[in-house]
Amino acid sequence: MFEPDAEAMPAETLAALQQDRLRRLVDLLLAVPGGLQAARLRDAGVTSGAGLTLADLPRLPFTTKRDLWDGYPFGLLAVPREEVVAVHGSSGTGGRPTLVAYTRDDLRLWSRMCARALAAAGATPASIVHNAYGYGLFTGGLGIHQGAIELGATVVPVSGGMTARQVTLITDLKPDILTCTPSYALRLGEALTEAGHPSTSLRAGIFGAEPWTDALRARIQDLLGLRALDIYGLSEIIGPGVAAECVEAADGLHVNEDHFLVEAVDPLTGTPVPDGTPGELVFTTLTKQALPLLRYRTGDIAALRRAPCPCGRTLVKMSKITGRKDDMLVIRGVNVYPSEVERVLLAEPALAPDYLLVLDERDPAQLRLLACVERVTNGAAGLPSVTDIESSLQSRLRETLGLSVAVALLPPGSIPRTEVGKAVRVRRWSGGEPPLAGLA
C-alpha cells in the first residue's frame, strides 16, 4: 500500500475523519463569494458546517455537469484564479468542454491517489510504467504520469497512438506495468502478437477511462498475459485515482473515500440505494481546493460493497461501472446499456473482442439495434458457421436484454480500432451511407 495508514484505516476512524472533512468543506463552500454551491446550501437550510454528520449527506444539494458548463470556464472556483496551477478537462458532447482547475495541493493529492492505484496493482519504485493514456487536457496521461513519479517508479510517457513505436518500447524497455484504455490494451496486444513479440515482462495493467466488463478482462489477460485491473476517475472529481482495483482480489475498485466520499443513489429520484444495489455514483470531494464539489452526480452506474478484502484495505469497493445514465439506449421501450450487450458478445469465443453497436434510426418507427462483430482471425478451422454464430448470439441477446438485436458478423478488420482516447461503441445511423462498410 502506498499510504497504509489511510488505506487500511479502521471504519470508525475513517467515518470521524470524513465527518470532520465534510464540515470543513461545507464551511469552505459557504465562504465562496457569490458561490453557486453556497446559495444551494443556504436554500437547503445549511448555514454552517458545524454539527453536520454523515447522516445529513442525503439532504445536502447535488452538483451536476450542467453546473460546470454553466460556470465555464472558472465559475465554480473556490480559490483566487492565481492559485490555479493547472487545468484539465474533457471534450464535451455539447460543444463546450468540461474544464476543471487544480491548485498545487490538488495536484499533490492527485499524484498520491494515482500512486495508490499503481501500488494496488503491485507496482513498486523498481517498476517501469508504460503509460499509453493520452497526454493533454485529458486527465489519464498526466494523472498516471505524476502518480508513477510519486511512487518513485520509472514512467515511460508514450501517450496514445503510434502503435508500432509502442511495440518497440515495450520490447526494449520491458515494462512490468501497462496503463491505457482497455480498448487500446486490445490493440496493443494484437500489435505485439502480429510483431511476433508476445510480451513477457508485463505483470499488470491498469485500464480505465471507459467502462469495460469482466468478459473483456478475460480477453485482455489472455492476449497480454498480465493481470488486468480497473481504475476509475473523472476529471470533475480529480481524474484517474478516485478508485482502483487491488491485484489481490481484483473484484471491485477500492474508493479513496478518505478524500472522495461516495454514495450510490437512484438515478431517477436521487435517493440513496442500499449497498449492493446498483445506483448512480455521487462523489463529494472532501479535501480539494480549487474545485471542491458537493455530491457531484457522475451519471455512472455501479454498486457499493463493504467487506474485508484480502489486501487489507478497508476502503469501500465499487463494482465495475455497469452503465452510463447518458449511454442508456431506449429501444422500443426497453432500456439497454452497451455493457450488457458487450457481456453477451465477448462470451462467444469465436468472436474478436472489438465490436460496434449501430442504432439504426433511419425509420424512427422501426428503431433497430445492430451488433457488429468480427470473427477471430486465428484457428479458423473448427469454428461454428457464420449463421450458427449469428443465430445463437441473437437468441442469447434476446434472453439477456428482452429485446431483439440483429447481429452482423463482419470480416476481420471491419470494426475501427482505438488508437487514441476512448473507444466509440455506439454509432447512430439516421440516413445515408451505413457507418461501417459491409453493413446493409
Ligand SMILES: [Zn+2]
Ligand atoms: Zn483489496
